[in-house]
Amino acid sequence: MSLPPDYANELSTLNREILKHKPADVLQFCANHFLRRLESQRAEYLLAQQHSTANGKGMAESSFPGSNPFKSSSSPGLPADQQARGMHSLEEEDENDQVASPTASSFPRNIMGATNNNTNSHADSFKAGSSPPAAASAGTGAMDSQSFPSNYNMNRRTSVSAESLNPQSSVNDNWTPPFHKKTADQQQRLRAAVSGNFLFAHLDDEQSTAVLGALQEKPIPAKDIKIITQGDVGDYFYVVEGGTFDIYVSASGKLEAGPDGLGKKVNTVSSGGSFGELALMYNAPRAATVVSTGPSTLWALDRVTFRRILMDTAFQRRRMYESFLEEVPLLQSLTPYERSKIADALETVKFPPGSHIIREGEVGESFFLLESGDAEVYKRGVEKAVKMYKKGDYFGELALLNDAPRAASVVSKTDVKVAKLGKDGFQRLLGPVEGIMRRIDYEADGAVDPLAT
Amino acid sequence: MHHITQHLHSNGHRERQSNSSLGDRQDKKRSIFHHESKEEKELREADNAQRETDKQFITQWEDETKVLSPDDIVRDPDQKQVGHSTHLRLQDFELIKTLGTGTFARVWLARLLSKQGDSNKVYALKILRKVDVIKLKQVEHVRNERKVLAAVAGHPFITTMVASFQDNDTLYMLLDYCPGGEVFSYLRRARRFNEATSQFYAAEIALILEFLHEKEGVAYRDLKPENILIDAEGHLKLVDFGFAKKVHNHETYTLCGTPEYLAPEVIRNTGHGTAVDWWAFGILIYEFLVGQPPFWDQNPMKIYEQIVDGNVRYPSAMSPDARDLIGKLCAVDTSKRLGNMNGGAQAVKDHPWFRNIDWDELYYRKRPGPIVPHLRGPADTRNFDEYDPEPEGREPYTDELKNKWDKSFADF
Numbered sequence: 090m091s092l093p094p095d096y097a098n099e100l101s102t103l104n105r106e107i108l109k110h111k112p113a114d115v116l117q118f119c120a121n122h123f124l125r126r127l128e129s130q131r132a133e134y135l136l137a138q139q140h141s142t143a144n145g146k147g148m149a150e151s152s153f154p155g156s157n158p159f160k161s162s163s164s165p166g167l168p169a170d171q172q173a174r175g176m177h178s179l180e181e182e183d184e185n186d187q188v189a190s191p192t193a194s195s196f197p198r199n200i201m202g203a204t205n206n207n208t209n210s211h212a213d214s215f216k217a218g219s220s221p222p223a224a225a226s227a228g229t230g231a232m233d234s235q236s237f238p239s240n241y242n243m244n245r246r247t248s249v250s251a252e253s254l255n256p257q258s259s260v261n262d263n264w265t266p267p268f269h270k271k272t273a274d275q276q277q278r279l280r281a282a283v284s285g286n287f288l289f290a291h292l293d294d295e296q297s298t299a300v301l302g303a304l305q306e307k308p309i310p311a312k313d314i315k316i317i318t319q320g321d322v323g324d325y326f327y328v329v330e331g332g333t334f335d336i337y338v339s340a341s342g343k344l345e346a347g348p349d350g351l352g353k354k355v356n357t358v359s360s361g362g363s364f365g366e367l368a369l370m371y372n373a374p375r376a377a378t379v380v381s382t383g384p385s386t387l388w389a390l391d392r393v394t395f396r397r398i399l400m401d402t403a404f405q406r407r408r409m410y411e412s413f414l415e416e417v418p419l420l421q422s423l424t425p426y427e428r429s430k431i432a433d434a435l436e437t438v439k440f441p442p443g444s445h446i447i448r449e450g451e452v453g454e455s456f457f458l459l460e461s462g463d464a465e466v467y468k469r470g471v472e473k474a475v476k477m478y479k480k481g482d483y484f485g486e487l488a489l490l491n492d493a494p495r496a497a498s499v500v501s502k503t504d505v506k507v508a509k510l511g512k513d514g515f516q517r518l519l520g521p522v523e524g525i526m527r528r529i530d531y532e533a534d535g536a537v538d539p540l541a542t
Numbered sequence: 543m544h545h546i547t548q549h550l551h552s553n554g555h556r557e558r559q560s561n562s563s564l565g566d567r568q569d570k571k572r573s574i575f576h577h578e579s580k581e582e583k584e585l586r587e588a589d590n591a592q593r594e595t596d597k598q599f600i601t602q603w604e605d606e607t608k609v610l611s612p613d614d615i616v617r618d619p620d621q622k623q624v625g626h627s628t629h630l631r632l633q634d635f636e637l638i639k640t641l642g643t644g645t646f647a648r649v650w651l652a653r654l655l656s657k658q659g660d661s662n663k664v665y666a667l668k669i670l671r672k673v674d675v676i677k678l679k680q681v682e683h684v685r686n687e688r689k690v691l692a693a694v695a696g697h698p699f700i701t702t703m704v705a706s707f708q709d710n711d712t713l714y715m716l717l718d719y720c721p722g723g724e725v726f727s728y729l730r731r732a733r734r735f736n737e738a739t740s741q742f743y744a745a746e747i748a749l750i751l752e753f754l755h756e757k758e759g760v761a762y763r764d765l766k767p768e769n770i771l772i773d774a775e776g777h778l779k780l781v782d783f784g785f786a787k788k789v790h791n792h793e794t795y796t797l798c799g800t801p802e803y804l805a806p807e808v809i810r811n812t813g814h815g816t817a818v819d820w821w822a823f824g825i826l827i828y829e830f831l832v833g834q835p836p837f838w839d840q841n842p843m844k845i846y847e848q849i850v851d852g853n854v855r856y857p858s859a860m861s862p863d864a865r866d867l868i869g870k871l872c873a874v875d876t877s878k879r880l881g882n883m884n885g886g887a888q889a890v891k892d893h894p895w896f897r898n899i900d901w902d903e904l905y906y907r908k909r910p911g912p913i914v915p916h917l918r919g920p921a922d923t924r925n926f927d928e929y930d931p932e933p934e935g936r937e938p939y940t941d942e943l944k945n946k947w948d949k950s951f952a953d954f
């Protein structure tokens with residue numbers, strides 16, 4: 090007769106534990122071991138039981154393996170031990186968790202009912218030109234657990250990914266973004282149309298010019314043309330130049346056959362509106378169908394172009410910073426890795442002509458790399474500029490080293506763009522500068538930096 | 543193509559055959575039914591012999607594993623016992639049940655079949671159709687996954703890739719089976735974890751990230767409770783290295799991850815590196831303690847908008863230490879993100895929220911985890927959900943595709 094498999098399994102677990110811990114007191118060890126097993130089995134049983142009662146009602150609160158971190162506020166009337174055993178009723182938990190969301194619009198209540206459809210939470214989204222942007226959740230700092238939305242999508246979440254982008258190859262390709270000429274009027278309308286979109290709000294001038302240039306005009310000749318189709322994967326983002334478009338959502342998550350296949354009309358987009366921006370991130374299924382209502386015009390931008398513009402500008406800027414940093418004797422001992430980290434902490438700052446970038450006598454906090462434009466160095470008592478900086482020069486690096494006042498002023502002569510590295514940023518990333526200095530014998534060199542003298 | 547030549551084992555010496563001519567995969571794919579030449583026959587027999595050795599090897603490996611120190615794991619991947627390309631075949635396994643499915647992979651509980659009769663050895667066999675991998679443009683990701691898993695094999699909290707193999711149209715990764723199932727399931731059932739449980743799990747993850755970043759130069763890029771499994775002793779095992787990438791010193795640009803866990807620099811495409819994992823680590827701790835991630839909306843674009851803004855709101859009952867840690871991890875500015883700053887992972891480990899963790903004891907798995915799955919045997923699958931059977935009618939892996947792509951899969 091063979092031993093029950095449960096038993097054999099318990100023994101082999103015990104054997105492993107014994108081998109690992111080599112206990113001195115074997116009997117005590119075994120006793121402890123089985124006690125622990127028993128506890129964990131019971132706890133697991135409780136957990137499973139709650140799981141089955143919770144069926145269809147969302148997720149049950151349980152004290153195992155975690156207890157409620159909001160204990161004080163969520164079940165005030167319950168004795169602690171009862172909470173700890175996870176015995177309190179589901180109703181109570183629901184009640185306490187079902188609380189008003191601060192931004193009801195962004196936490197719709199029906200999510201739990203429709204969670205089987207994964208496209209639900211990952212599908213493309215729409216912003217109608219006419220409607221105001223939905224209130225983004227605001228507020229900082231502490232918030233009460235009472236204001237937590239209870240309708241979070243509890244399903245397993247799928248990973249997303251976009252086309253692989255490799256900056257090296259794009260340098261070799263000599264890729265330049267497509268450019269479609271636009272009138273000043275059109276440009277301005279486009280700028281306004283995308284200004285509310287956070288993906289565009291963060292672009293710098295150069296990127297934003299490239300992105301706007303890449304938008305391509307798409308004349309739509311007639312009504313009833315489907316621009317995008319619910320359920321299909323999307324590659325393009327659209328801005329409406331002229332005409333109106335109707336938006337339909339089908340409950341099934343995709344366009345169906347037949348006359349009612351479009352589903353319900355939920356909105357209309359007109360000039361200045363845009364739709365399909367999730368396609369700029371990765372190819373997710375479209376969340377709605379968009380149909381033309383007559384001859385009209387769209388601007389279209391595809392994901393790969395958009396992301397590549399962002400990548401190329403970021404990549405070039407990083408390499409520029411790194412090669413700037415390589416030139417700085419003070420930073421000569423940094424490894425390439427450290428330099429690339431520092432490049433991450435550089436911040437672009439612009440100055441109109443005639444501004445003080447550095448003021449003589451003030452205690453310096455930052456180090457500057459001149460990205461574009463010209464700047465001049467002045468010293469008190471000397472009328473003419475003592476030195477001139479141009480693209481690729483750097484100044485003020487001694488601020489990283491000590492708190493001595495600046496020995497000269499640097500004033501922009503033209504429009505100037507600098508990359509600024511604060512002492513605190515440097516130290517956060519690499520630790521005290523003194524430690525790095527100790528690697529080499531750095532001698533402040535007046536010829537390199539008149540600010541030092 | 544490497545085969546391990548020799549291994550020293552604690553219980554004595556064992557030789558593994560090596561025959562470099564067998565490294566050529568061609569012989570594996572040839573039908574054994576056509577009339578074969580003498581050389582072909584020899585090759586086939588040698589292949590079978592190697593296959594038997596491989597089988598024997600994987601049968602034994604588990605009993606010999608012990609936790610390697612991070613430095614030992616890194617030392618010499620070619621000398622490692624596990625993680626190599628082998629001559630195994632699908633026919634060497636009985637597929638018992640689907641454990642999980644991803645976008646293009648299916649993971650099976652698989653029992654090793656052996657001549658000696660019923661083997662009790664079970665594994666998780668991750669099966670990827672070459673044609674799906676190509677069609678979904680995941681060739682690079684799959685290659686990265688295989689490479690990274692081989693390099694990190696032996697880490698106490700990363701799923702061990704015991705072996706890999708392939709046949710005409712399919713790739714296989716043989717993984718150690720984690721019978722506890724996903725942390726995700728426990729978390730959703732429990733709604734939230736208490737502070738001690740969260741600290742324990744977070745600490746093990748911190749050790750994984752420290753190792754991946756600082757020893758391997760790898761960014762994991764898809765941290766979330768769904769990708770963390772619980773093993774028989776209640777410790778964590780990180781799975782799914784599909785997005786893991788050796789980034790070394792350089793930033794990378796391909797968007798990948800899971801919406802709620804994406805770091806701001808990934809969304810903005812300004813270039814990202816290992817710092818994205820520390821961001822996701824903050825989100826993960828938040829989700830452990832609260833039951834849902836800090837940034838969420840039905841509309842994914844709104845999630846991204848919140849992420850880029852980076853305003854984390856905390857429930858009033860969350861402890862100040864936990865808040866402080868999450869806030870420092872979820873810093874939009876990477877030069878202010880804990881883990882990415884001077885001190886690296888050590889700065890995370892030194893945070894007061896982890897003050898009760900004995901890091902050394904943790905790494906060497908001296909104590910069982912907070913949830914030890916109760917199991918009815920090594921092949922128990924009660925902790926896994928049911929999955930639909932695989933859909934029929936797959937696209938064929940045509941000769942054209944094969945000629946173009948098979949060399950990309952040569953590592954398997």
Ligand SMILES: Nc1ncnc2c1ncn2[C@@H]1O[C@H](COP(=O)(O)OP(=O)(O)OP(=O)(O)O)[C@@H](O)[C@H]1O
Nearest residue numbers: 641642644645647649666717718719720781782784
């Ligand atoms: N070693 C293992 N032991 C037990 N179960 C496993 C193991 N590896 C994977 N699984 C199960 O299979 C699921 C899918 O595996 P995995 O995430 O590696 O596949 P994938 O296709 O890369 O996933 P995704 O598309 O989500 O990235 C896991 O979430 C887990 O539930």
